[in-house]
Amino acid sequence: MDGNLRGRGGRVQDEEIMVDEEEVVDEEEEQDLWCVWCEDWSISLPKKIEALSGSCVTINCRFDINSEYDKDLTDSAAGVWLKDGTDIEGNGGLKWTYTQKSAFIDVIDFPPNPAVQMFEDQMEVEEEVLEGSSMCLRCSAKTLCSSSPPTLTWSSTDRLHLNESSRLQLDQQNQTEIISDLNFTATHLQHGVTFICTITYQLQQRKTTALNFIRLRVQYGPKISLFSCNRTNVTVCLCEAHGNPSPKVEWFLSGRPVSNSANTSISEERLSSTDLRSFISLHQSLTHTDTLQCVTTNTHGNASKQIQLVSSLQEMTHCQLTLIPLLVILTLILILYALTVGFGLYKIRQ
Structure with a gap:
């Protein structure tokens, strides 16, 4: 006592x-x-x-x-x-x-769970936070025993590098409490990550622990993670984007917006609450100057990527032009080989 x-x-x-x-x-x-x-x-x-x-x-x-x-x-x-x-x-x-x-x-018999609070730019919050905000996750608990205070440690489901600091102070009831602050800048990589605070008490013959956790939800602008095309008789492209709130995807062909029509088919696949995949199929002839652009937007911004489209005939012509130098080189090698073998046979006969 x-x-x-x-x-x-x-x-x-x-x-x-x-x-x-x-x-x-x-x-x-x-x-x-x-x-x-x-x-x-x-x-x-x-x-x-x-x-x-x-x-x-x-x-x-x-x-x-x-x-x-x-x-x-x-x-x-x-x-x-x-x-x-x-x-x-x-x-x-x-x-x-x-x-x-x-x-x-x-x-x-068992220690109470520590209290966990979340601060965004020094204001306590309970909902989602914005990417780029200065964050502080605070874990606190009564020490119960001042001569052997407990320890607080942070961990996360994604095993992020955590920068934490701990201190002792008196609360409003003049009781000593231990506080551990976890400070970082919120990014989209931390969306959905669970941060866990564990308190450990050293007793006479053993240690005992309790924990509490908080799941971080970060709002951020859209980002395109995948954009690719497969060109045969029909040009099929996909654009995969993520953001919070979930973004929408729009297509532009040579600067003009594209929608479903007789020559164009667009479909979407919801991958998660933040991820969206969009497909576009082009049943039309293309020129060497045509470009296809994927634009994704939400309330926090937009992102876009663009690709140069080439028709199947142009791709075939380009492929043929690429093969010509290779064929010439192979022909010269074969002629040189034949001459070498012929000269060798002539020397043997002599």
């Missing part, structure tokens, strides 16, 4: 005990603190204190004394914890016993 005694002179005394069994908790009281004689001789401490079995527990005790004894509350003054009260003894005539209801200890 860590007993923190604080008087007008700022006197603090710490004591510690281990917790091994559960105490009865008074459920009928509505106040968080007992307060006896809240003028002059007064003392306050929590009604209910949560403690982890096998660990120590901290009880914060605050007191005031009659102002005429302020001079006696020096560094030599001491507080003594009793089963049914607390003694404060200092110099001169300063000696007082506070008797009141005790602080009840609620012993738990």
